[in-house]
Amino acid sequence: GPSPRTVDAVRRVLAEGGAPEALGQQAAVALGEGAGELLRADPWQLLRVPGVRPEQADGFARALLGAECGPKDERRGRAVTVWLLEQAALAGHTALEAPALTAALARRGVPDPDEAVQSTLAEGEALVFEDALEEPGAPAAQPADDEEEAERPVRVLIALERYAMAEESLADGLARLINSPSQDGKETWAQVVAALSGGAAELARAVAGHGLVLHTGGDASRAEPAALL
Structure with a gap:
C-alpha cells in the first residue's frame, strides 16, 4: 500500500479542495506515490478514485485552480474520457465505439469531445482500434489487396490499455482452443x-x-x- 507520507500529502490537498479527507487512502492507492503532487497539478485525477463523479471532481478542481478552472481544460477532457471508459468497463464493455464515447463526453459538458479523445490517445491513456464490419448477407471475407482492404467499412473503438490487452489475450487463447480440437479418443x-x-x-x-x-x-x-x- 501507499506510504503514510503519501496518504498525508493527499489528505492535505483534498482538504484544500474541499474534498473529504477520508478519500486520502483510496486516492493514494489509485494514483500511487506522488499522488498529492499529481492531484495538485491535475485535480481531475480525483476521478480515478472509485465512486467519485465528474461533478465532484469539477468542484474540487474549482476550489484548487480558481479562475484557471474551466470546461475547456484538456486535463478535464482526458480525465472524463478515462472515467467514461472505466464506467463502460464496469458495465461489461471493454471498449466503446468512438461516436458513443464522444456523445457521452458532450453530455458531460466537454466542449470538444473529439479533441478530448485525441488528447487521451496522444497521452497514452487509451488505445484506438479498428474493427472491420461485415455487411449483412455478404459472403465470407476473402483475402483482398490493399485497395479493397482500405474500402472495407470499419468501426473505431476506444479502450483502456489494460482491458484491451486482457481481452485480446483472452481472444487469442480462445481462438487457439477453437482452431485446435482434439480428434483423439x-x-x-x-x-x-x-x-x-x-x-x-x-x-x-x-x-x-x-x-x-x-x-x-x-x-x-x-x-x-x-x-x-
Missing part, C-alpha cells in the same frame, strides 16, 4: 455420449467435436457438466 467419446441422455448427452457431443464449448443455464443445468465429468 472418438470411441471413448461415443461411449460417453451413449451413457448419457438429454442435455448431458448433447453437451458431451459438443465437447467431443469442439475445442471450446460454452455451456449456459440456470441451477438445474449444473448437473449436465457434472454428469459429463
